[in-house]
Amino acid sequence: MNERILVVDDEQDIRRSLEIVLGGEGFRVVCAGDGEEALASVEAEPPAAVFLDIELPRLNGMEVLRRLRTQRPDLPVVMFTGHGTIERAVEATRLGAFEFVEKPFSRDRILLLARNAIETGRLRELARLRAAEVDDLVGESAPMDALRETITRVAPTNARVLILGESGTGKELVARVLHRLSSRVEKPFVRVNCAAIANDLIEAELFGAVKGAYTGSVAAREGRFAAADGGTLFLDEVGDMSLAAQAKVLRVLQEGEYEPVGSTRTTKVDVRVLAATNQDLPGRVAAGLFRADLLFRLNVIPIVVPPLRERIGDVRLLGELFLARCAARDELPAPRLQAESWRILEAYAWPGNIRELKNIIERLVILRRGAEVGPEALPMEMTRQTPDSATSSPAATASPHRGLPxxxxxxxxxxxxxxxxxxxxxxxxxxxxxxxxxxxxxxxxxxxxxxxxxx
Ligand SMILES: Nc1ncnc2c1ncn2[C@@H]1O[C@H](COP(=O)(O)OP(=O)(O)O)[C@@H](O)[C@H]1O
Ligand SMILES: [Mg+2]
Structure with a gap:
């Protein structure tokens, strides 16, 4: 227990006594003597809870409370009340203060409040993180409902999950949601893209290496398994991992331990492993490219993320979302798509799935020529029905870029x-x-x- 607690009071005696009481219980206490200083301290390193006096120089306690509530709604604030400020303390709880404590206070009351406040802050943050992430997995189609239901059931367990689906369907997002909804949420989520790491480096990348373990290694290196300790390791594109690396990963999955490269010291980790691939793993097993025993270990619970063309009803929903997000990010007005444009988007096969939709929408926002997007502004491959009709109808293949700089x-x-x-x-x-x-x-x-x- 060494959470940080900020004590804000202009009286040095109060600060000192809180430091002794809370510090004695293992909390890390930082102090501020006025309102400005308090806000700066929260900004520099957010504490787990704040004890805040009502009467303060520079910026009074009520104003500090108001700002903290908007900037950091999860942060619990306990107000001190001196003589004659009880009424305002009641007002402060209405403004969202966690509690108030009357001066002079007892040691026990302070410690109880500190523990309760910190616990409440943690729960608030957790609830917010969870709500945000579930919202992120947008889609109202039946396959998305089914997907969300599976995720909600599987996430709180420690079970390994193999996430399958075409490229761009949202596999990584699913992995992140699984982590966020698990009890490991406050520990790291570490992603390793197995397709992007050279075969001869993957072992050091995953398990770490001691100094001088291989040519060019000038310092000891922490591996991704160690970085994910207590949390979740996401092996993305696991189907592309080399057979040599597969053998080593298998051992960690079986025994929960490994040796860093160049070391004989066995390391133990507590890591939940999630994996994803767009490859046909049984096919790769049959071809001798993927270990059957590793597939078996990874595939405790399979989750299949459906391609966008199987949930066409979500195209418009996702499209509107990306339009709004993208416009907000670039501080541009969001264009409106004409009905015919939506019809074309919904008829398209989406080989690149949601990623492709996101890219297209992004382009429409950036290259926008007016408030409305008609079919002619959509990429050629969407408006072209078949290769035949495209060549026979020059208009259909007219450049969508015509007239742009x-x-x-x-x-x-x-x-x-x-x-x-x-x-x-x-x-x-x-x-x-x-x-x-x-x-x-x-x-x-x-x-x-x-x-x-x-x-
Ligand atoms: N259901 C969804 N709702 C909102 N955005 C999504 C959804 N699924 C995927 N995305 C977005 O689409 C993009 C591709 O998703 P990603 O998880 O990287 O796909 P994959 O790993 O399957 O290739 C990301 O930007 C992701 O945030
Ligand atoms: Mg991916």
Missing amino acids: LPEVLEAVERDLIQAALDRHKGSVARAAAELGVERTRLHKRISALGLSGE
């Missing part, structure tokens, strides 16, 4: 090409760079400039 067109094309290469190589920037014939560092720069995501 060249730099915007180039950027849109670049964005699509880079995203497609990243998708093909499962997020590996190194491999995408090789395919596109550019330097890896240059590609990294373009990825962040264009707001794409890669490893």
Whole structure:
């Protein structure tokens, strides 16, 4: 127990006595003598609870409370009341103060309040994190309802989950939600993209290495299993892991222990493992590329994330959401899609699933030419019914970029090409760079400039 508690009072004696009482019970006590200082301290390092006097120089306690309530709604604030301020303390609880305590106070009352306040703050934060994440998994179609139900049942357990589905369907999001809804929520969620790590480095990446364990290793390195201790390790694109790495992962799953590279010291970890792939794992087992025993260990509970074309009803819902989010992020007005545009989006097969929808919407917001998006502004591959009708009807293949400034067109094309290469190589920037014939560092720069995501 070494949670941080902020004590705000202009009287040094009060600060001292709280420091002794709370410090004696193992809390880390920080003090502030006025309102401004209190807000700065919360900003610099948020405490788990605040004890706050009502009468303060510079910024009074009620105002500090009001600001803390809007900035950090989860943070519990206990108000001190001196002589004649009881009424205002009652008012403060109405404003959202956790409790108030009258001066002079007893040691026991302070300790009880501190413990209760911290516990309440933790529960508030948990509730908020959970609500936010479940909301994030948007979709009202039957397959999404079923998915959410499975997630709610599986998340609180320690069971391993293998998340299956096409690229861009939301597998990583599902993994994050599983973590958020588990008792491990306050411990790390660590993702490893198995497709993006070179075979000879994956062991050190996962298990860590002692200094000098391999050429070029100048310092000891912490592995991802250790980083995830107490929390969740997400093995993304697990179907792409080499057979050698598979053997080592299998051992951790069986025995919960491993040795870092170059070390003989066995390390134990408490990690929940989630894995995801868009590969046909039984097929890879049959082909000798994936270990049957590892598949068996990972696949305790399979969760299949349906492709977007099987939940067409969600296209509009997700589309509207991305329109609003994207516009808000770039501080641009959100365009409105005409009914015909929605009809086209709903008829499209979405090979890149939700990621593709998100990218397209992003482009519409950035390249927007007016308040309404008609069918002609949609990408060609959507409006073209079949390759035949496309060639026979020049109008259908007219460039969606017509009339736009060249730099915007180039950027849109670049964005699509880079995203497609990243998708093909499962997020590996190194491999995408090789395919596109550019330097890896240059590609990294373009990825962040264009707001794409890669490893
Ligand atoms: N149900 C959903 N609601 C909202 N956004 C989603 C949903 N599913 C996926 N996304 C978004 O789509 C993108 C692709 O999802 P991701 O989890 O990376 O897919 P995958 O890992 O299956 O390739 C991400 O930006 C993710 O936030
Ligand atoms: Mg993914």
